[in-house]
Amino acid sequence: MDVVQDMTGMTQVPGWRRALRSDLAWVLVVGLASRIELYLLAWLFNLHFDLGRDFSTLLCSWDCGWYWSIFAHGYQLQPDAHPAGDAANWAFFPLFPYLVRWFSQASGVGVYASAMLITNVSFIIALVVLHAYARAALGGPTARFVVIALAFSPFALYFSAPYTEALYLLLMVAAMHLAQTGRWVGAGLCAAALSGTRNLGVFIVLPMLMLGVAQFGWRRLARVAEGTERFYLGLALAPLGLFGYMLFLHLHVGDALAFKHVQVAWGGTVGNPLAVIADAVWHGDAYARYCAVSAGVGLGVGVWLYRRGLRAEALILIIGTLIPASVRVASVPRYVFTLFPLYLALGLALRESPRAQWLVFAALLPLGGFTIASWVAQKTYMI
């Protein structure tokens, strides 16, 4: 029953629903406050550096140009970018740029403004889902800290840039939340969208598999017992976005793996990620070492989370570190520090110490200012 009456006959909203509304309002306030802070600082730095950007392109740096090419023109038929002319926008998965493209075409809103709207709405919804997820795993007060830590993280600017990060976060945390609560078809649909958002998205099947084993047990899964078919359908749906994009690429350019093959333009070849990280530490410049340390943090926290029982989340972190590092260490900080399990780990580590949580929050703010300035100024270490 949703509504009850008290002894005076007054209609009352049950406590859990009041709490839910209160949590929802709290998350929305945190999310909006973090975005206001981000845009305010970005605007100030834009003025300070005299960059002349308008509001909709304020956070348009680096790969934003690639996404713009898809927003405006769709996928290329031939590669033509970079000095050798061998780079093409096929490396960028379609769900985010095509949502922007379609929204812009349907609404008449410009593509940058559409991208800004989609990323920020995705991010705010992602915070709401993350709060519910973290509350179930770590309890209410810690969940609030997890949301704050992510929203004000120095890397949270990527969630408002015209990048896939916000949509990726939303779909990933939604897939995990739905799987965790046994809603496997919904989880599979989110996972399908995730694999159409970024090449790494398809690897969500591994943490989903881990959750499925925990829920059903190996024996029931092996027998395909009653009830497990939804789990299998969820898993089977996960690669749909990836394979749909592959089919499109085959029809468009004749090569279903063009998204992978075009990496040659960026000098990417797949190797042993641990060797790539070690090479960056011993032989790399300061940026490569920073990336290698970030990868080390991702792996270390992943192992720690695994030992603390959050195994599916640990797997997200470990996969999210190792797969990008198998090609190159560049951009690894962005990949690692925008993964939500990192913030779950932070919440778990500081669960017993509200003072430490405040200290961390206080440290995040100036770091966030630094990264926002660096992003607006197009510093290479922010790629």
Place this chain on the structure above:
Amino acid sequence: MNAARPLALAGIVALGVFYLYVGLLANRPQVGALYRLHFIEQNLREWNHGKGPEYRLGESIDFGRDQPYLSRRGWGRTEEPGTWSDGPSSEVILRIVEPQPPRRLTMTVIPFIATTQGLPSQTLAVYANDRQVGVYTLTEARDMSIDLPAVDLSEVDGLLRLRFEFARANSPKNLGLSGDGRQLGIRLVRLAVE
């Protein structure tokens, strides 16, 4: 029995069939030879805006300088007077701009030999677009002239792929000559196709 169960199982099978179909398409890309070489095999040094390593028949290529014609794999760094092969096989890739087919390959090579260490000669097998055109035993630096079979290059984007295989490639390090670990076969000094 849950009524949704057959539907779910049918959905899984349908998805599996779709993935298999796309996987087969991925295994058979419908692309040109130049695209395949650069993006799939990743063995071309320069895409050059889709024109590849353009070559005019009769031009002499000096491999003592950086050249776009060498495959990515199978060669060491550029050195004077020529570039050493590194590994059991290497390629020179030419995109012939003229319509007429090439007839003759001439090249100057220096084999890696170390008689006192038990390597008195190198065996060089030459292939043109996967067809063997000769096998040679090299004991010293040599100017070579090799007839090429008539091949229609129009179906392969004008690409002439000259592959060199070295049955006795070895490293100076392995032979105790120096610390150089490259698997040397020949040093390619000069090459021309006419």
